[in-house]
Amino acid sequence: MxxxxxxxxxxxxxxxxxxxxxxxxxxxxxxxxxxxxGLNPGEAAIRAGLLHDAFPASFPSGQGTDFAGIVDEVGDGVDGWSRDDEVVGWATRSSHAEFVVVPADQLVRKPSNIAWEVAGSISVTGPTAFAALRAVQATEGDTLVVSAAAGGVGVLVSQLAVLGGLTVIGTASEQNHDFLRSLGVIPVEYGEGVVGRIRDVATTGVDAFIDCYGHGNVEYGLELGVAPHRINTITDFDAVERHGVKAEGSAQATTQAVLTELLGLIAEAKITVPIDGVFPLDEVRDAYRDLEDGHARGKYVLGLDVVAYPGENEGERAGTDEGSEQAT
Structure with missing residues (x-):
C-alpha cells in the first residue's frame, strides 16, 4: 500500500x-x-522535531491520526465490526495511508449522511474542542473568547459553546468574520490592539478564554481579567508553567463516546466542519504547506477515492452530504 x-x-x-x-x-x-x-498542526510539529521530548519519533515514521474509511479485515476476538462497515477512528502516526490498523475500540460508526472528508477530519480537533470547553468550566450565559476561532479546533469550540448558550467572541482575520457571524460568533480582528477590541464587544466582561493559537493569547486572557483556571491553551505549553493555566486537549477526551456525540451533532447539522481543501495522498507536501501557512478555515484533508476540490474556501464542505455546498 x-x-x-x-x-x-x-x-x-x-x-x-x-x-x-x-x-x-x-x-x-x-x-x-x-x-x-485529516491533517493537524501537531503532526507537522512532530515531523519537525519540535515535540521530540513529549512525542519522540522512531524512524522511518508514519504520520496521521484522523481517518474515516471502510472496514477491510477484522481480527480474532473482535465483536461489533464487520467487513464493509463505514467507520471513523483515530490512529497513532499511521492514518496517512491507504490502509490503517487500529484496536477495535478506536472506531465508531460513521453516520451515512456525513461526507467522507468531514468524517475523516475530526478525531483530533473534535475531542480537543470538547476537552478545552470542559476545562474552562463554561456554562450558559458566560462570555467566552476563542483565539483562531475559524481554525480546525477553534471553529468547533465556538460552535459547541454557542450550542451551550454562551456568548462567543472569536479572534480571526477579517476574511473569516462573515463566516463566524453565520455561526453565531462575534468576530474580532486579531493582532495588535486585540484586547481593546475584545473589551469593546464584551460589554459584561470575559469569563473564560480558549487559546487555539499561542503567540501571547494566554496573556491576553489574563489581561482581560480571566482567572487562570478558566483559561485553556492547546498550543502554548510554556504558559501553563508561567501562569498556571490549563492545557487540556485530545488526550483528555478522545473516546468512542465523545466522538460519537460529535458525529451526531454534525449529522443533525447542529455543528459544521468547514474543509478548506482536499488533497490526494501523493500531494501530501502541498497539503502541509497550506496547513502550515496558518490561515486555514477549518481542516485540510487527504482524500483517498474522494473527489478533490480547491482550497481558498471554494467549494467547502459543511459536514453532511446534504449541506456540503453551504459551509459559510
Missing amino acids: KAVRFEKYGDIDELRVEQIAKPQAGPGQVVVAVKAA
Missing part, C-alpha cells in the same frame, strides 16, 4: 509517499481502507 513516511526530523520536503506492506489485523484489531484522513 501507499503510506506517508519520513526518515528524519525536518521540513515538509522530508515527507515521502512510499510503498510499504499492507497491515494485517491481529487479535482485537481492525484494518480499515482509508477514505479520508
Whole structure:
C-alpha cells in the first residue's frame, strides 16, 4: 500500500509517499481502507522535531491520526465490526495511508449522511474542542473568547459553546468574520490592539478564554481579567508553567463516546466542519504547506477515492452530504 513516511526530523520536503506492506489485523484489531484522513498542526510539529521530548519519533515514521474509511479485515476476538462497515477512528502516526490498523475500540460508526472528508477530519480537533470547553468550566450565559476561532479546533469550540448558550467572541482575520457571524460568533480582528477590541464587544466582561493559537493569547486572557483556571491553551505549553493555566486537549477526551456525540451533532447539522481543501495522498507536501501557512478555515484533508476540490474556501464542505455546498 501507499503510506506517508519520513526518515528524519525536518521540513515538509522530508515527507515521502512510499510503498510499504499492507497491515494485517491481529487479535482485537481492525484494518480499515482509508477514505479520508485529516491533517493537524501537531503532526507537522512532530515531523519537525519540535515535540521530540513529549512525542519522540522512531524512524522511518508514519504520520496521521484522523481517518474515516471502510472496514477491510477484522481480527480474532473482535465483536461489533464487520467487513464493509463505514467507520471513523483515530490512529497513532499511521492514518496517512491507504490502509490503517487500529484496536477495535478506536472506531465508531460513521453516520451515512456525513461526507467522507468531514468524517475523516475530526478525531483530533473534535475531542480537543470538547476537552478545552470542559476545562474552562463554561456554562450558559458566560462570555467566552476563542483565539483562531475559524481554525480546525477553534471553529468547533465556538460552535459547541454557542450550542451551550454562551456568548462567543472569536479572534480571526477579517476574511473569516462573515463566516463566524453565520455561526453565531462575534468576530474580532486579531493582532495588535486585540484586547481593546475584545473589551469593546464584551460589554459584561470575559469569563473564560480558549487559546487555539499561542503567540501571547494566554496573556491576553489574563489581561482581560480571566482567572487562570478558566483559561485553556492547546498550543502554548510554556504558559501553563508561567501562569498556571490549563492545557487540556485530545488526550483528555478522545473516546468512542465523545466522538460519537460529535458525529451526531454534525449529522443533525447542529455543528459544521468547514474543509478548506482536499488533497490526494501523493500531494501530501502541498497539503502541509497550506496547513502550515496558518490561515486555514477549518481542516485540510487527504482524500483517498474522494473527489478533490480547491482550497481558498471554494467549494467547502459543511459536514453532511446534504449541506456540503453551504459551509459559510
